[in-house]
Amino acid sequence: MSSQKVRRKLCASMLNGLLLLGLTSGAPSAPNKAQAQNGFQPLTPVRSACPVRLGGVFTMGLGENQDPVEASAQNGTKLSPDNAQWIGNNCDVVAISPNCLTPNTYPAIRKAHPLFSPLLYVYASCLSENPNAEGNVGGWTPAMKAHVLTDANGKEIPYPTPGGHWMDFGSIAWAHLWRDRVLQLVSQYGADGVVAAELPINNTFLPEKPGKYPDFAARAEATLRWLRAARAQGRFFMVPEALGFDRPAGHPTLPPPLQADAPALKNRLWDDYFPYIDGAWVEDWVEPYWTGKPLSEAEWERQQEAAERYSLNALFFIAAGAYHTPAELEYALASFLLIEHRQGRLAFQPMPLYPGQRNDIGFSLRIMREEVQRYSNYFNVPLGLPLQERHKVPTTGGMVWRRTFQNGAVYVNPSDTRTLTLNFGSPMQRLNHRLVRKIVLPPHSGAILLYQQTGD
Numbered sequence: 049m050s051s052q053k054v055r056r057k058l059c060a061s062m063l064n065g066l067l068l069l070g071l072t073s074g075a076p077s078a079p080n081k082a083q084a085q086n087g088f089q090p091l092t093p094v095r096s097a098c099p100v101r102l103g104g105v106f107t108m109g110l111g112e113n114q115d116p117v118e119a120s121a122q123n124g125t126k127l128s129p130d131n132a133q134w135i136g137n138n139c140d141v142v143a144i145s146p147n148c149l150t151p152n153t154y155p156a157i158r159k160a161h162p163l164f165s166p167l168l169y170v171y172a173s174c175l176s177e178n179p180n181a182e183g184n185v186g187g188w189t190p191a192m193k194a195h196v197l198t199d200a201n202g203k204e205i206p207y208p209t210p211g212g213h214w215m216d217f218g219s220i221a222w223a224h225l226w227r228d229r230v231l232q233l234v235s236q237y238g239a240d241g242v243v244a245a246e247l248p249i250n251n252t253f254l255p256e257k258p259g260k261y262p263d264f265a266a267r268a269e270a271t272l273r274w275l276r277a278a279r280a281q282g283r284f285f286m287v288p289e290a291l292g293f294d295r296p297a298g299h300p301t302l303p304p305p306l307q308a309d310a311p312a313l314k315n316r317l318w319d320d321y322f323p324y325i326d327g328a329w330v331e332d333w334v335e336p337y338w339t340g341k342p343l344s345e346a347e348w349e350r351q352q353e354a355a356e357r358y359s360l361n362a363l364f365f366i367a368a369g370a371y372h373t374p375a376e377l378e379y380a381l382a383s384f385l386l387i388e389h390r391q392g393r394l395a396f397q398p399m400p401l402y403p404g405q406r407n408d409i410g411f412s413l414r415i416m417r418e419e420v421q422r423y424s425n426y427f428n429v430p431l432g433l434p435l436q437e438r439h440k441v442p443t444t445g446g447m448v449w450r451r452t453f454q455n456g457a458v459y460v461n462p463s464d465t466r467t468l469t470l471n472f473g474s475p476m477q478r479l480n481h482r483l484v485r486k487i488v489l490p491p492h493s494g495a496i497l498l499y500q501q502t503g504d
Contacts, residue, residue: 241285
């Protein structure tokens with residue numbers, strides 16, 4: 049039996065066990081060994097009637113100002129009470145820069161909404177002399193000059209804004225300083241952990257190649273050292289920005305525990321970094337906002353397996369998916385629903401791409417609220433609980449991914465070339481409320497369907 053089939057059988061047996069443990073009545077499931085080791089108890093989602101969990105990383109539109117592109121994290125704008133209330137009512141996982149919070153912000157949300165998981169958005173490879181700078185972990189002193197990033201001639205590589213410094217991402221001393229400061233911050237703000245942005249491997253803002261890390265392989269190795277040194281397991285959750293994690297590790301990786309087995313991640317940096325992280329922030333879910341084009345089928349599968357890994361193990365995964373049209377949004381959400389698990393902290397962040405707007409507008413909380421309202425039938429689709437794991441079924445034109453729920457089913461065609469046709473024995477309701485007996489799925493598309501209601 050292939051490892052893929054073994055994994056599917058394991059997932060199916062896990063799901064059956066979860067149902068027997070009372071998930072159908074909303075009761076939390078018992079933690080497995082991996083969950084217990086991470087100290088995280090599985091809980092029902094904030095919006096328990098809907099399997100689409102919302103959340104994300106937000107740097108804009110946090111205050112009372114109605115301007116959606118107000119640079120909240122840059123300006124130090126505090127999260128408004130109205131936005132805090134909306135987060136508590138709708139989001140499972142949110143990461144916000146410390147300078148946009150007060151020590152009472154997260155505890156107050158969690159008091160009203162105990163299922164909410166708060167994270168801090170912080171930078172991993174830069175430090176500012178301004179303690180209130182965006183993503184800053186703080187603690188700058190003149191002695192920090194010993195840990196700055198230098199070029200081939202030993203000169204500090206300049207930071208693009210005054211008071212900022214690139215830190216040497218291969219320095220164990222810097223990683224320890226960062227870890228200790230993060231421990232203070234999560235305690236101060238009542239957070240569960242951090243989204244660590246601008247890791248060495250995905251820091252694309254450097255103006256030149258650092259002298260000690262001239263290529264991707266050197267950066268990848270530096271990232272591994274940094275993650276090991278910055279790790280504080282059991283004290284805060286490390287959720288890194290995962291750009292580049294799909295790249296080959298350049299060496300065989302150790303096999304993960306069975307519940308984390310993912311064939312598409314073998315010998316990739318996903319596997320290399322797995323022991324040192326508690327999830328991932330994936331900005332390019334299904335369709336990166338900076339390209340506006342869907343990922344290839346192979347990359348789509350890699351993302352699915354990565355998300356399954358963390359969702360099944362009661363850890364974090366923030367999927368930021370871009371879209372131009374309702375059909376593209378449905379594809380991103382259908383892909384999300386294929387692998388959403390009730391015990392995990394998997395959250396979807398909409399990244400709309402509209403004419404005349406900046407392509408990263410999805411990092412605005414104001415835009416998030418508008419999109420959830422605009423596409424309420426998408427984000428609030430009442431599918432109920434999943435009844436099985438994702439699996440392939442034959443249809444006209446090839447195989448399609450399918451997953452059934454209590455009140456409907458999800459289909460995804462991630463193919464780069466094939467168009468698939470599905471015929472149903474009885475009418476199914478699409479998100480636009482049309483009843484259909486047949487749907488056509490072109491390449492890179494999906495469908496979320498509800499069973500026809502009876503007795504109306």
